[in-house]
Amino acid sequence: MxxxxxxxxxxxxxxxxxxxxxxxxxxxLRESGLSEGTVSxxxxxxxxxxxxxxxxxxxxxxxxxxxxxxxxxxxxPDFTHTLEGADDMPSHIKMALTRTTEVVPFAxxxxxxxxxxxxxxxEHRAWAQRRRIVxxxxxxxx
Numbered sequence: 001m002x003x004x005x006x007x008x009x010x011x012x013x014x015x016x017x018x019x020x021x022x023x024x025x026x027x028x029l030r031e032s033g034l035s036e037g038t039v040s041x042x043x044x045x046x047x048x049x050x051x052x053x054x055x056x057x058x059x060x061x062x063x064x065x066x067x068x069x070x071x072x073x074x075x076x077p078d079f080t081h082t083l084e085g086a087d088d089m090p091s092h093i094k095m096a097l098t099r100t101t102e103v104v105p106f107a108x109x110x111x112x113x114x115x116x117x118x119x120x121x122x123e124h125r126a127w128a129q130r131r132r133i134v135x136x137x138x139x140x141x142x
Contacts, residue, residue: 019121051064085126
């Protein structure tokens with residue numbers, strides 16, 4: 001079994017958004033030369049997360065973002081971790097409630113995502129961020 005690792009840097013312009021990067025993962029899979037296996041997608045941060053979500057209709061992602069903002073509001077008076085602003089602790093909670101790692105199988109050199117699925121960085125902070133994503137492919141060469 002072979003292993004191929006690649007780092008991506010993603011930018012979330014304007015903050016509090018989802019940024020699709022399925023194409024970058026697919027390109028890294030081609031670069032890896034692997035045909036069958038899995039890719040672990042890891043976000044190396046504590047105030048954003050990863051999500052596999054619908055990529056056809058952006059309103060699905062906007063609804064998800066609005067829902068989690070209602071679930072974890074920025075104006076909670078019980079939060080004490082506010083050193084970096086009102087969105088600091090809510091961002092950490094949102095990350096803890098979601099995921100920082102996704103594992104996706106691939107076969108025939110292609111990601112096995114469903115028709116409407118995409119990989120997204122889910123930025124929870126209120127301003128633009130640069131985020132490091134680590135891809136670790138394990139599988140059989142083509």
